[in-house]
Amino acid sequence: MKDWTFLVFCFLLSWSIMPVNPQILGKLEHSQKVLETPPLEHPTPPAKLPSHNPTRSFWIDSSPDANPLAGHGSKDPLPSEADICIIGAGITGVGVAYHLIELLNNASLSVKRPLRIVILEARGFLSGATGRNGGHLTPAAFLEFSQRQALFNTAEAIKSYELEQHTASLLVKIIEENGWASDTDLVEGGHINLLFTEKEEKDAHKDFDMARQAQLNLDDVEWLSKEEVEEEYGAPYPGFREPGHNVWPLKLVTKLYQHAQAHAGQYASLSLHTRTPVTAVTHETTDNSSTYTVVTNRGSISCSRVVHATNAYSSYLLPFLAGPAGIIPTRGQVMTTRASVGTDQIKTPSWSGNEGFAYWFPRPITHDTEKPLIIIGGGREAVSPSYELYVDDDSQTHPLFLPSVFEGKYDPDSEPEMEWTGIMGYTKMGDPFVGPVAELLVANPDGDLYKKQYIAAGYTGHGMPRAFGCAEVIAQMIFAEISDKEWKEPDWLPQRYLTWNRRVE
Incomplete structure (x- = not known):
């Protein structure tokens, strides 16, 4: 020392x-x-891709069999098409897939074919913050209540804790x-x-x-x-x-992914491709539809919807999220x-x-x-x-x-x-961004390029009791859209998390 x-x-x-x-x-x-x-830099540079040689985490590297999904799908052919591309295989990305499959199974929709869900991860499975945190699954009970009550209102302050209680108790x-x-x-x-x-x-x-x-x-x-x-x-x-x-975060999220894949059934298919960094998301418009091309080091995928579950690295693909705002x-x-x-x-x-x-x-x-x-x-x-x-x-x-x-x-x-x-x-407010990406850029003409892209990120070091609940919200939004229903806001969700209340222009 x-x-x-x-x-x-x-x-x-x-x-x-x-x-x-x-x-x-x-x-x-x-x-x-x-x-x-x-x-000092003006403008603030966006985040880079995750480093190629991260430090060895106890959760990931303490035993040879700690991470059975470490390189899962890294050598499998990428699908050329998908309905939903989830970027990031942490508790948020896996959580979106888990909740979406649960919703599909419970609703028993009439579908022509299974919803194709693909999770893409830049490094090994759970190699980001979820696989490197302290292992706490503890919702905040009351600290900072008076500050939140003064900044927002009593109802918003209460929901801050209700969301964490909901997330932790659900897990x-x-x-x-x-x-x-x-x-x-x-x-x-x-x-x-x-x-x-x-x-x-x-x-x-x-x-x-x-x-x-x-x-x-x-x-x-x-x-x-x-x-x-x-x-x-x-x-x-x-x-x-x-x-x-x-909890052992890696083991928990591994179980969540395996459960989601095993229960995809007739309504969805789920695949995971690790060591497949996404380097760009481009917008394609045809006469009948609007799609995205998700570009990786191993090929590209055409998909209808994109979920950004990359937390600290969000500004790599969404550069307007760089900086204090x-x-x-x-x-x-x-x-x-x-x-x-x-x-x-x-x-x-x-x-x-x-x-x-x-x-x-x-x-x-x-x-x-x-x-x-x-x-x-x-x-x-x-x-x-x-x-x-x-x-x-x-x-x-x-x-x-x-x-x-x-x-x-x-x-x-x-x-x-x-x-x-x-x-x-981290975010200036201390709270994550949750919802459609386009809502962050309403006054920006480029906002239309991000329709049907979603984000849940920015947990400010407090992701374990919040991320899985925020992933549930994204899954509900996507499910409401594909089933032609109106999305109903959960009673436990703070309004200030939603992207339409968090403009960044």
Whole structure:
């Protein structure tokens, strides 16, 4: 570990006996200002294609059989035609296919032929943010409620949490109904937010009180005093526990894809082509119809509809989404390290702290004598004054930290077992873009070129409890269109997510 790391990660790296005040790392407000400030380049360049040599992620690379779909379809001939081309094989892209097939099967439409759905992925299956995140499946309970209520309105603020509750609970339901809990390492233990400063504690209580006044259900939130946290877990800070799970993201999305393909039936066909980067989407108009040509390094596909599920890389194909008004590639870092004590002392919950800039949780153990493996992420504020914004290269890492918030439970001389980076898609509002792409460009004459293209992207580092729900919305929109029905907005969907409320011109 390098000497400078001690300084920049003082609250997590210090090995002294006295607790360290982490206040200097509380940079949520400052990071937002940086996020809203245009970079020096004018105009901001769009994202590049994902790097050819990404760092090795624990989820993807920790065992030879971790990713059975890694190169799936990469050598199969590309179809010349498809009805729907989904660009990106993460939880969003696979989620759109999953939901669309569920809708088709439940509706029992009269169809002339199966709907042809093709998923295209630039690298290996789930090689982007979904395969590189921290593994949390925890919906936010109430943090930032007062801010959202002030910026939007009470109904919008409530829906922010309802969408996350819907998404997380739906995924857990799917896992449990299909018997996938052990296959996906689903762990329920709740999530504890540590509050390092008086301001964090005050703001959290304000958010809780405002949310409760707005009738948001917070019955499962448990406040923990400093003494309770220290006695139970060994961390000298107050906090609160909220419901939550952890999961192996790659295994979950693999199951979702396999389930969707197995249940495509007579209404749809589903294929996946990895290592097939899409380099362009061109618009073709004939006398009777309008189609798109999706250009890849392995050939082209003519398709009726395109779904952009590329999150941080969205501006590569949609360059008007580059810059603060669009989706900003942002690099995050994660590592695994071994605890020096057993699960009886580490316990099982997942954690976050420093205003969400750091998180960690212990992996399930296979035998009682095993020391837990800890997944740790965060630290963007220490790596760069720009918070790693506008960085789309996940082929490099920086020195990370060990969580000495829990004094004596981690060996300061131990080296991380794995370190990796992932690229998140951030937006100025903190919320994703969901809906027809053309609606982002209503006043732009080029907007007509994007009709029947859709997007769900820009989760701002909080995709696991939001992406699958946003994918459901896109699937519903497409299904309504092909079945000549009016799309009905879900009660849990925030209005501000929708592209017609998010112009970028």
